[in-house]
Amino acid sequence: MPGRLWYTVRPKFFSQWPGFMSATLFTSADHQFMTEAIALAWRGLYTTHPNPRVGCVLVKDGQVVGRGWHQRAGEGHAEVLALHEAGAAARGATAYVSLEPCSHHGKTPPCAEALIEAGVARVISAMEDPNPQVAGGGHRLLQAAGITTACGLLEVQARQINPGFNRRYSGGNLRDQAHALSNDVIQALTGLPGIASTRVLFKMKTGPRAEEVFLSDYDGHKPVALTNDKTLVSAPRWSPDHSKVFYTTWLKRGGIENTTVIRQNMKTGEREVMARYRGLNTGGALSPQGFLAMILSRGGSPDVYVAPPGWKFMEDLKGQNLRRMCVTREEENGVTWSPDGQWLCFATRANGKRMLVKVAAQGGNMIRIPTSGVLNPSEPNWSPDGKSIAFTAAMGGFNVCVVPAQGGAATVVAAGEAPTWAPNSRNLIFTRRGVNKRQLAIVDVPTKQVKIIPAFVGSASQPAWGN
Numbered sequence: 001m002p003g004r005l006w007y008t009v010r011p012k013f014f015s016q017w018p019g020f021m022s023a024t025l026f027t028s029a030d031h032q033f034m035t036e037a038i039a040l041a042w043r044g045l046y047t048t049h050p051n052p053r054v055g056c057v058l059v060k061d062g063q064v065v066g067r068g069w070h071q072r073a074g075e076g077h078a079e080v081l082a083l084h085e086a087g088a089a090a091r092g093a094t095a096y097v098s099l100e101p102c103s104h105h106g107k108t109p110p111c112a113e114a115l116i117e118a119g120v121a122r123v124i125s126a127m128e129d130p131n132p133q134v135a136g137g138g139h140r141l142l143q144a145a146g147i148t149t150a151c152g153l154l155e156v157q158a159r160q161i162n163p164g165f166n167r168r169y170s171g172g173n174l175r176d177q178a179h180a181l182s183n184d185v186i187q188a189l190t191g192l193p194g195i196a197s198t199r200v201l202f203k204m205k206t207g208p209r210a211e212e213v214f215l216s217d218y219d220g221h222k223p224v225a226l227t228n229d230k231t232l233v234s235a236p237r238w239s240p241d242h243s244k245v246f247y248t249t250w251l252k253r254g255g256i257e258n259t260t261v262i263r264q265n266m267k268t269g270e271r272e273v274m275a276r277y278r279g280l281n282t283g284g285a286l287s288p289q290g291f292l293a294m295i296l297s298r299g300g301s302p303d304v305y306v307a308p309p310g311w312k313f314m315e316d317l318k319g320q321n322l323r324r325m326c327v328t329r330e331e332e333n334g335v336t337w338s339p340d341g342q343w344l345c346f347a348t349r350a351n352g353k354r355m356l357v358k359v360a361a362q363g364g365n366m367i368r369i370p371t372s373g374v375l376n377p378s379e380p381n382w383s384p385d386g387k388s389i390a391f392t393a394a395m396g397g398f399n400v401c402v403v404p405a406q407g408g409a410a411t412v413v414a415a416g417e418a419p420t421w422a423p424n425s426r427n428l429i430f431t432r433r434g435v436n437k438r439q440l441a442i443v444d445v446p447t448k449q450v451k452i453i454p455a456f457v458g459s460a461s462q463p464a465w466g467n
Contacts, residue, residue, distance in 0.1 A: 026153050033057050033064070033096040034126055034153045040069035040078065041098040041161050046240050046288050046339075047072045049423055049467055050183060050193040052162040056082040057096045058120070065089040074191060077102065079111040083118045091119035098158045100129040100151065103137035112141040122148045126158030192424040200429060201236040201245055201464040202440060213247050218429070218465070220440070220453040226264065238466040239286045243267065246274070246284025261294055274313050280331070287341035291361065295332050299324065302331045304346055325359050326366055334379040338405070339386045345369065347378040347391070356380055356391060370407035377401070379418050385425040392417040400430045402445055414443040414450050420465045431461040
């Protein structure tokens, strides 16, 4: 049958809800509009956590009358934004949504109710919402109002948009389900993302001169080794979409041990060399726009360089397409991007004094970030909300400190080093030096309450918090 595609619609709805489409037939036009809705959803890739990325397209008489995508957690959902754009044209329209419209009250009213009030005639969802608070409830609410619904169009593609969100509600064991519920409760009470289902990268000592990159739940449970190189590693970091990790390893090549920046695919385990010059190479901080910042020794003294999106070391061995962000005689450390990718922050020295600086993404002069009251800052990490920078200060010991992103009075929040922010921009995970080994610990920044993570067998350090 030309112009028509077949999909499987969940049969349980047929007997229970007569308003659900009784046929499993979607037209090529349905396919086209849902593809657009999914493309819109991807635009929220870095800004919606812990909410799912969702896109919506409203169509009437074959013409798009409204588009919307969830732009930021706590703000209007895709359906509401699309309805706002459509106005009166929404009445009698078909809504194509990449995820079932929500049916519960969070920071915003249910999207299903908004669609009902607007008078849409039909709602096609790519997939059912796995959140137990919804889980078909949005469809049932629409059907009770006489709106025809269907589900399953381009479901495979839609599931790829929100892997973390789907993982939270995929069934799993009781522990995972409890964590998902905890996140929802925290979100409802505080408006901040919960951290119970988040993950942490770190390095752990596995031998006299051997370390590996590990991944675990934020509380240390379910540790998994990502490397098996039996050598030294440092600075594990996530890509913004958490599909890849970057780290530095001391790999041997031709009998000579070199510091090598590695990018590793989290799904396939495939590894790619991102930098291997004579001397120190480390960093591996990726901006939301795809620019890779590293500290490289290709010019002699280690300096900060930025590689353009798609850059491949093996195709540019001389580094001709690298942009040098600073020229100093000192060793820089701790490259970190602002969440919007407009600024790069790192630690350097001037006149023998260590300080934090920032440089515009397009290049320019280094601008000092004052850290009043705190000396010798290093290992900066920019908070996801863009408001603060955490760092290590060496003052008769190591301390975890926080300073406003524009600089100012710095606050010591814990004894330790190498801090990175949680997705909620409230908690930090860091390294604490114990008697016989290093441990990971979490601090609640406003209260300065510290909790040691006891689950690790070996000496763990240099954590990186991710979704």
